[in-house]
Amino acid sequence: MEVENHTVLSQFLLLGLSEDPDLQPILFGLFLCMYLVTVLGNLLIILAIFSDSHLHTPMYFFLSNLSFVDICFTSTTVPKMLVNIQAQRKDISYTECLTQVYFFMFFAGMDNFLLTVMAYDRFVAICHPLNYTVIMNPHFCVFLVLLCWLTIFCSSLLHILLMKRLSFSVGTEIPHFFCELAQVLKVASSDTLINNIVLLVATALLCVVPVTGILFSYSQIVSSLLKMSSSVGKSKAFSTCGSHLCVVTLFYGTALGVYLSSAVTHSSKSTVISVMYTVVTPMLNPFIYSLRNKDVKGALGRLLSRAASGP
Numbered sequence: 001m002e003v004e005n006h007t008v009l010s011q012f013l014l015l016g017l018s019e020d021p022d023l024q025p026i027l028f029g030l031f032l033c034m035y036l037v038t039v040l041g042n043l044l045i046i047l048a049i050f051s052d053s054h055l056h057t058p059m060y061f062f063l064s065n066l067s068f069v070d071i072c073f074t075s076t077t078v079p080k081m082l083v084n085i086q087a088q089r090k091d092i093s094y095t096e097c098l099t100q101v102y103f104f105m106f107f108a109g110m111d112n113f114l115l116t117v118m119a120y121d122r123f124v125a126i127c128h129p130l131n132y133t134v135i136m137n138p139h140f141c142v143f144l145v146l147l148c149w150l151t152i153f154c155s156s157l158l159h160i161l162l163m164k165r166l167s168f169s170v171g172t173e174i175p176h177f178f179c180e181l182a183q184v185l186k187v188a189s190s191d192t193l194i195n196n197i198v199l200l201v202a203t204a205l206l207c208v209v210p211v212t213g214i215l216f217s218y219s220q221i222v223s224s225l226l227k228m229s230s231s232v233g234k235s236k237a238f239s240t241c242g243s244h245l246c247v248v249t250l251f252y253g254t255a256l257g258v259y260l261s262s263a264v265t266h267s268s269k270s271t272v273i274s275v276m277y278t279v280v281t282p283m284l285n286p287f288i289y290s291l292r293n294k295d296v297k298g299a300l301g302r303l304l305s306r307a308a309s310g311p
Helices: 022-052 057-088 094-129 129-137 140-162 181-186 193-227 231-263 268-292 296-311
Strands: 003-006 011-014 091-093 167-169
Touching: 011 094, 011 140, 022 057, 022 268, 022 296, 057 091, 057 094, 057 140, 057 193, 091 094, 091 129, 091 231, 094 129, 094 140, 094 181, 094 193, 094 231, 140 181, 140 193, 181 193, 231 268
Parallel strands: none
Antiparallel strands: 003 167, 011 091
16 A cells, blocks of 8 residues: 655545435534534623623633633534535545644643633632632632643644654545544554553543542542531532533543543444534533523623623
8 A cells, every 4th residue: 555654645534423425414504503502602601701790700710711612622623524514525634634633632631621620629619718719819720720721732732743753544534523633543554652652641641630630629529518517508519519510520421431432443432422522512511500500690691681782
């Protein structure tokens, strides 16, 4: 088989979710609706938080960052898929593919880190309420977010630099609807040992450590709740964690499912699970936080009322 180096390879072929031509209009309409709902829902959360002074707290500062990242996360994969479905094409250029790999890892990592930071915020609020404003001061909150951005930037860049060493066969097919790092490495023609080692180490450090942090935070939260004598206090404290727990369960549950299934072999099941954590989870986050949070619901109501009344 003829092999081309990445410097002259012009494109990859994304096989997508289905090759059935009758399903393409349905997939286009479905993913377009989900994308628009994701962007609109998360944008409303951001606008509500910034327009309401009652929500200018660390918890909602992190939530606004999460909503922004979710918009970017979905925008990394869905628009290209919609363009390909509409144009009845499967190609993606080498540069576009690397760019998609980079930003997908970047924003997935940011989601991961922000969920961890939000768990820490709830830990401090419930376990150390008297020192909450001192510990979670604005400077420290900004520092945590910037640290997340810097860490993920360096990690994602390392993967891309290592990918540029690889060669691919002419007409390389990627059995996915976007360029995901693990799938791209599987179709490479050159040795990917170093890439896979770095990917494994990065996954361990950037996933296992945050998950451990979340589990530790909630173990301390549960311990503090059990020590509370007031049932009202317990209910109020736990209500502030309910939305975050739902998002964490949805994000990590689907992400773990797709990587466990794709670790063995690629299947249509892993692709469907990929849709769950790349498209469905960012779409559901605004609903989870707005429906379960009275403060957010109130801010959204006031924002929409002002928009309806006009200037």
